[in-house]
Amino acid sequence: MTDWEAVIGIETHVELSTNSKMFCSCPTEFGDEPNTAVCPVCLALPGALPVPNEKAIEGIVxxxxxxxxxxxxxxxxxxxxxxxxxxxxxxxxxxxxYPVCEHGSLDVDVDGEPTVVGITxxxxxxxxxxxxxxGDGGGRIQDADHTLLDFNRAGVPLVEIVTEPDITSPEQARAYAAELQRIVLALGVSDARLEAGSMRFDANISVRPVGxxxxxxxxxxxxxxxxxxxQRALAFEIDRQIRVLEEGGRIVQETRxxxxxTGVTTSMRTKEESEDYRYFQDPDLLPLEVTKEWQDEIRATIPELPAKRRRGFLDAGVDVETAGVLADDDDLSRLFRDAVAGGATGRTVGIWLTGEVIAYLRRQEITIADTSLTSGHLVELGSMVDGGDLSSSAAKEVLLAVLEGEGTPGEIADARDLxxxxxxxxxxxxxxxVLAANADAVDKIKSGDMKPFGFLVGQVMRHMGGKADPKVVRSVLEQRTGS
Amino acid sequence: MSDLANLSITDAASGLRAGEFTSVDLLDAVTERAAVTEAHLHAYLTLDKDGARLAAEEADASLARGVDLGPLHGIPIALKDNMCTLGLETTAGSQILTGWKPPYDGTAVARLRSSGAVITGKTNLDEFAMGSSTENSAYGESRNPWDTDRVPGGSSGGSAVTTAVGSSFGSFGSDTGGSIRQPAALCGIVGMKPTYGIVSRYGLIAFASSLDQIGPFARSVADSATLLGAIAGWDRFDATSINAPVPNFAGSLDAGVVGLKIGIVTELIGEGIDPQIIAATRATADKLADAGAEIIEVSMPSTEYALSAYYLIAPAECSANLARFDGVRYGHRSSVEGTTEDMMAHSRAEGFGPEVIRRILLGTYALSAGYYDAFYGQAQKVRTLVRRDFASAYETLDVLISPTTPTTAFPIGDKTADPIAMYYSDVCTIPSNLAGDPAISVPVGLDEGGLPIGFQIMAPSLGEEVMYRVAAEVERLVDFTARPALATSEVTAP
Structure with missing residues (x-):
């Protein structure tokens, strides 16, 4: 049996969320009423001419x-x-x-395996x-009874991002796509909604014997x-191609x-039928100048990108998964950063934010801004835990109460006697x-049998009504029993 | 009253302000003239009688209120029917746009309206401005007022005719390869193509975007400068329009030519040009020399290839520009049953005439994979050479001169069966389009058959002022006063 490897390149289309279209001043946001956001330019009336949208150029840069x-x-x-x-x-x-941008790259990680995807x-x-x-054609133009046209979307700025064929698995492809989506969202240039089509992926796939x-x-x-x-479509298509080749068939160059x-890809059209696009330079548009100065101005407006943000969170002590979750959320990222800057322990704050806080927000279907949680609360809560004033389980209870707006962590812990x-x-x-009441346990420990030690800790805790710091209890017990 | 129709714009403007007549009088004069000449010449496709009358009345009223919008205020002007006019049918001379009323005014049209011009109507043209005789109009050819068995030239033949006979005081056409200068020459009037980018193309139905420019027809050089002044200047709706101060077109009309260096183009005064035209060109050059200019013969080798390059570049651009006419959103839609694709294909096949189809096919071929380099790519290189030839000539010369056309007006039907012979009509005018430079045709005499001869003055980019300066001197030196017989009130409709 031959071992096969996949070679994948991805073309991504991103609709930019500029106020106006690429070559006219029609709005890019429109309701359901078809053909309302249109003008002579985007309807291609005779005599109309395109003028480039500067904001879109900023977006692509x-x-x-x-x-x-x-x-x-x-x-x-x-x-x-x-x-x-x-x-x-x-x-x-x-x-x-001469497209606006060429020769880039994007680092993606699958299960800790880094890959560099070249951007053509x-x-x-x-x-x-x-x-x-x-009509009856299942939505295909060939068999339609008639076709309805809506030109509201016509002329919306579209950025196409083409990779080198550097991707070798559906998982990598997904990781690339997800990272690209994060970047686009972080840049604020598109709402990048896959389900709404404002970000769309086309994948070029081939397979070859390993080696x-x-x-x-x-x-x-x-x-x-x-x-x-x-990910599913790629996995299917890779399997399909391998199956065809192993059965002695040949892959047809086509769009699927x-x-x-149904979870399958089907043939749309073969490349043999595809057109010669007869590209030529558009005489209605002058060459687009993006000077170094303009590039620098645009560069200065670029926010911190997800990868760098994640690196910062990792450095602050959170694990990979937590860093990813935090980085995807501007509000949580800001809270995390401010809390750590205020002296809180990164690991603890990361766990709270990606655990209790996110769960609470989802449950309530609200955002951070709708709660009264501040980074100061997190710092205070952290220092109470670190100082031994609050157990970690009590801290979670306090955190929820802070989210509910009951007060500061100190006030709440006090009020709830925690x-x-x-x-x-x-x-x-x-x-x-406790030692006086359990002389036999003390004897066992002194003779080297540590089994009753935990029992003694429990007894002390019970004696203290559960509010003793277990660390202190252990250390006093150790001291008293000479263990 | 009908003598009014022969006034220059300059005289009409001063008469209006002196209260000798009104804008409505001027409109009546051109309308009466058209009522007689149209049956002979078929220059107009649409006469907007009601709209023009309203505009003339408004012009009179505002002038009476003391609002003076400038030299075109109240002057009746005709527009080529490829310039979009709000609510007024605009066909580009094609069946595919029969009945189409634009929902907007093109920039040049809007500027004319705001300068108080009265738009009389829309004039005949070769379909989509593709042709040199107006015989390619889907609505029937126009005829030359000097000899109605001959063509008026094209593609802006209708506009040229209206200004030549006084059914307009001036008019506008578009010039892609000579479509203003050639009919101006054949009709004995002044026609000019501005520097590419000086006049907005927004609202001009595109033929070849990198070459198209709107420009004026006039009965005098001064009128030409006035008409151009009303429409020139940067426009945010045309990305190729030049964002620079507009030259003072009429600034040096009386400056004469003393000390100017004028090049006469060797390649355009030899083989293929009617000897009578060569003689008229040389005679005019001699007069300019007598008036103090230095005439220098200059070789422009690339001009020999300009025609071939043009007939690849222009069709290539048109093949894409005309793709939008598909019956989907506007224009002719075929009633043939079938798929959407069938509908689009049949609409185009039915809506376009043979010359348009020929050029779309030619251009599609020139851009096709495997042929691009040999045809379109090569043509672009020639275009660069033409530009260089002109640029180097203008390092030492102020303007270049040549005949406007290789022949005077030819008989209707003479070249319709031979596209190459028809294409050759533009051999002298095409180089300026490829270079993007301004050029003007001024009438300098009649041939033995009594047909007008045009003289072309070419200038460097944004060199309209010196171009008009030389043109005005030619006008004075030659003193061409002949008018076609139809340009009088004596003639009646057939």
């Missing part, structure tokens, strides 16, 4: 910089020619040679309208609307459609009382 790309100071718009009813000009303004290019283009094919270098024939899989379906319900005794005098008295 941000993405390019976040992906360590080189930004071309002079990039070119091209016309990509193909006829389709929801493409108003019957060409799409896109880029070909990041280019600017415009979205199409939306077609609804009505060979020649690329196999690839297929392109479209219509993956979640990270999970990206992922069906979420403070621990670490006063050695009181504990010594209790220890002496």
């Amino acid at each position: 941000k993405i390019g910089l976040a992906l360590d790309c080189e930004i071309n100071e002079r990039s070119l718009f091209y016309r990509k020619n193909y006829f389709y009813p929801d493409l108003p000009k019957n060409y799409q303004i896109s880029q070909y040679t 290019r990041v280019h600017m283009e415009e979205d199409t309208g939306k077609s609804s094919h009505i 060979t270098t020649e690329l196999g024939t690839r297929t392109e899989t479209k219509n993956v609307n979640s990270l999970r379906s990206l 459609h992922w069906n979420e319900d 403070l621990q005794v670490s006063d050695t005098g009181a504990i010594e008295e209790a220890v002496d009382a």
Whole structure:
């Protein structure tokens, strides 16, 4: 049996959430009423001309910089020619040679295994309208009775991010896609909603025997609307290709459609039927200048990116999973940072935030801003635990009460009588009382049998009504029994 | 009253302000002229009688209130029917746009309205401005007022004719390879193509975006400068418009040519050009020399390849520009049953005429994988050479001169069966389009058959002022006063 390996490249389309469209001033937010956010330009009326949206250029440059790309100071718009009813000009303004961004990379991690995914290019283009094919054809234009067209989306700025074929597994692909989504969200350039289509993944997949270098024939899989379906679709397509090859068949270069319900990809069209796009530079648009100065201005507006944020959290003592959860949430990240800066222990705060706090917010369907939790509360709570005034289970109870707005941790612990005794005098008295009542246990310990030690700790704790610091209890007991 | 229709814009403007007549009088004069000449010439596709009358009345009223919008205030002007006019049918001379009423004014149109111009209507053209005779119009050809058996030139033939006969005081066309200058030459008037980017193309139905420019037809050089002044200037709706101060077009009309260095282009005064036209060109050059200019013969080798390069670049761009006419959102939709794709294909096949289809096919081919480098890519290199040739010529020369056309007006039907012969009509005008430079055609005489001869002055980018300066001197030196017989009130409709 041959061992196979997958070679995967991903093309991602991201709709930018600018106020206006790429080449006209129509809004990019629109309700359900079709064909209301349109004008002569995005409807491609005779005589209308495109003018580039500067905010969109800023958006793509941000993405390019976040992906360590080189930004071309002079990039070119091209016309990509193909006829389709929801493409108003019957060409799409896109880029070909000299895209805005080239030669970048993104580091992704799968189970602690780092991979560098090369970014070939990041280019600017415009979205199409939306077609609804009505009739018996299962939504396919070929068999539709008629087609309804909505041009509200036509001309929305679209950024395409193309990777090198560096990805070797569905898990890596998912990790890449998830990290890219995090970056786009962190940059604030798109709402990056997979289910709504504002971020879309197309995957190019081929397989080859392990140890060979020649690329196999690839297929392109479209219509993956979640990270999970990206992973599933890739796994299916890789298995399918291996099966075809092992049965002596050959892979057809084609576009395949992922069906979420059936969990399979099916052929949409073969490349033999695909068009020659006849790219040529768009004479309506001058070369796009992104000067070094402008790049620097844009760079200065880029917030901290998820990877760096996660590194910072790891350095503060949290584990990988907690760092990831924190980094995905601006509110939690800020609370965490401020609390640690205030002297709290990172590990403890991380556990509270990703445990009790997130669970509480989800339960209540609210955000941090809706609660009265502050980083100061976390610092106070942390120092109470560290100082032995509060047990860790009591701390969680206090935290919930803080979230409920009952007061500061000190007030709540006081009111609920949750403070621990670490006063050695009181504990010594209790220890002496317990030892006096359990002479046989003391003898056993003195003869080297440590089994009753835990029993004695428990007895002391009970004597103290559960409010003694167990650490102090242990140390006093050890001292008294000479163990 | 009908003599009014022959006034220059300058004279009409001063008469209006002196109270000698009103804008409505001027409109009546051109309307009466059109009522007679249209049956002979078919220059207009749409006469907007009601809209024009309202505009003229408004112009009179505002002038009476003391609101003076400038030299075009109250002047009746005609527009080529590829310029989008709000609510007024705009067809580009094509069946595919029959009945289409734009929901917006193009920038040049909007500027004309705000300068008080009265828009008389929309004029005939070769379909989508593709042609040199106006015979490619889907609505029938226009005819030359000097000889109605001959073409007026094209593609802006209709506009040229209205200004030549007085059914407008001035008009606008678009010039992609000579579509203003060539019909101006053939109709005996002044036609100019501005520097690429000086006039917004927003609202001009595109033929070849990197070459198209809107420009004026006028009966005098001064009128031409006035008309251009009303529409020129940066426009935020056209990314290719130049964001720089507009030259003072009329600033040096009386400056003469003493000390100017004028190059006469060797390649454009030899083989393929009618000897009578060469003679008229040389005679005019001699007059300029007598007036104090230095005339230097200059070779521009790349101009020989300009025509071939143009007929790859322009069709390539048009193949994409015209893709939007698919029957989906507007325009002709085929009634043939079938798929959406069938509908789009049939709509285009039915809606476009043969020359448009020829150029779309040519351009599609030139851009196709495997042919791009040999055709479109090579043509772009030639374009760069043409630009260089012009740039180096203008290092030592102020302007270049040549004939505007290789022949005077040719008989209707003469070249329709031979596209290459028709394409050759633009051999002298195309180089300026490729270079993006301004150029103007001024009438300098009549040939033996009594047909007008045009003289072309080309200038460097944004060199309109010196171009107009030389043109005005040519106008004075030549003193071309002949008018076609149809430009009088004596003629009646057939």
